[in-house]
Amino acid sequence: MRKDEILCFVALRNERTLLPHLLEHYRRLGVDRFFFLDNGSTDGTRELVLEQPDSHCFHTEGSHFAENITPPRWINTLMRVFGSGHWCLSVDADELLVYPDLERVSLRRLFNYLESTGAEAVIGSMIDMYPDGPLAECSYDGSIPLVHASSYFDPEPGWLRARDGLYPPEQMFGGVRERVFWRGRFKQTFPPCLTKVPIVRWSRDTHYHAAQHTISKVRFSELRAALLHFKFVWGFQQKSASSLGENAQLKEKTLESIGEMPPAIIRRSGRRHPRHCRSHRPRQTATSCSKQALCRPLAHSDNDAGSPLAPRWCRS
Numbered sequence: 001m002r003k004d005e006i007l008c009f010v011a012l013r014n015e016r017t018l019l020p021h022l023l024e025h026y027r028r029l030g031v032d033r034f035f036f037l038d039n040g041s042t043d044g045t046r047e048l049v050l051e052q053p054d055s056h057c058f059h060t061e062g063s064h065f066a067e068n069i070t071p072p073r074w075i076n077t078l079m080r081v082f083g084s085g086h087w088c089l090s091v092d093a094d095e096l097l098v099y100p101d102l103e104r105v106s107l108r109r110l111f112n113y114l115e116s117t118g119a120e121a122v123i124g125s126m127i128d129m130y131p132d133g134p135l136a137e138c139s140y141d142g143s144i145p146l147v148h149a150s151s152y153f154d155p156e157p158g159w160l161r162a163r164d165g166l167y168p169p170e171q172m173f174g175g176v177r178e179r180v181f182w183r184g185r186f187k188q189t190f191p192p193c194l195t196k197v198p199i200v201r202w203s204r205d206t207h208y209h210a211a212q213h214t215i216s217k218v219r220f221s222e223l224r225a226a227l228l229h230f231k232f233v234w235g236f237q238q239k240s241a242s243s244l245g246e247n248a249q250l251k252e253k254t255l256e257s258i259g260e261m262p263p264a265i266i267r268r269s270g271r272r273h274p275r276h277c278r279s280h281r282p283r284q285t286a287t288s289c290s291k292q293a294l295c296r297p298l299a300h301s302d303n304d305a306g307s308p309l310a311p312r313w314c315r316s
Contacts, residue, residue: 005032008089013039015093017142030107083202095227119221122199128176150233171195
């Protein structure tokens with residue numbers, strides 16, 4: 001493996017339908033090599049990964065919720081062994097990273113810029129994408145792009161809260177899942193965290209604390225990215241039921257929140273936000289995110305004027 005390779009780490013289970021779209025998206029951005037952690041897939045996901053010339057597959061039968069969230073031991077281990085010294089992406093199979101000008105600025109060009117500023121990581125905000133209609137009636141066979149199948153997102157993706165002593169020091173919460181599902185006793189607790197750290201220049205001392213939401217001390221760039229999150233694109237109700245059934249003895253906030261989503265709510269959920277936004281291209285969605293200040297202007301000096309990542313990146 002070359003020292004300058006850009007790596008992408010993905011933990012997944014039964015994502016055979018989404019996998020081709022994930023590979024196409026990140027290859028187009030400039031990822032050189034993928035490391036997949038397959039958690040007992042039974043739908044052909046592992047077999048498809050093994051067919052890819054630029055991908056490595058690691059297999060586990062353990063509980064993702066017990067072993068790979070707080071902290072994410074599996075991903076931390078893979079990234080420490082294979083990612084140290086590399087620029088790395090760490091994403092879920094239903095997340096597509098976007099940033100302004102992504103159609104003409106490759107990841108390599110982006111990382112060269114980050115290195116010139118001394119940055120080691122980029123904060124990303126999750127944008128929950130959803131289809132038109134009740135979630136229980138949604139189906140997806142992979143024949144069209146994800147952003148065509150699930151093209152809506154709320155105009156206000158979430159609200160911010162300072163988290164002193166953590167990295168990042170400010171996190172976003174809420175989104176579509178709070179608006180539609182966060183009911184009952186979970187109204188007393190924090191809704192889903194929408195802030196992640198998907199881009200990191202990894203070192204032997206780097207590690208995530210809680211999934212990819214918090215990380216050890218790193219120097220963050222002023223630049224912000226977004227993760228288009230296609231949690232609701234297909235099989236949401238079936239996946240939720242499966243996660244609950246297989247982890248019945250485990251106390252974990254993510255699982256408990258799933259349990260608060262009764263079928264009746266899922267059947268009628270699908271009501272769009274009154275001021276919903278719609279996109280048919282990741283570039284268009286990235287621009288919308290910029291307008292919502294998810295991508296902040298970059299501090300710059302005179303010698304930054306010729307950079308493709310100068311403050312005009314985030315113009316509205």
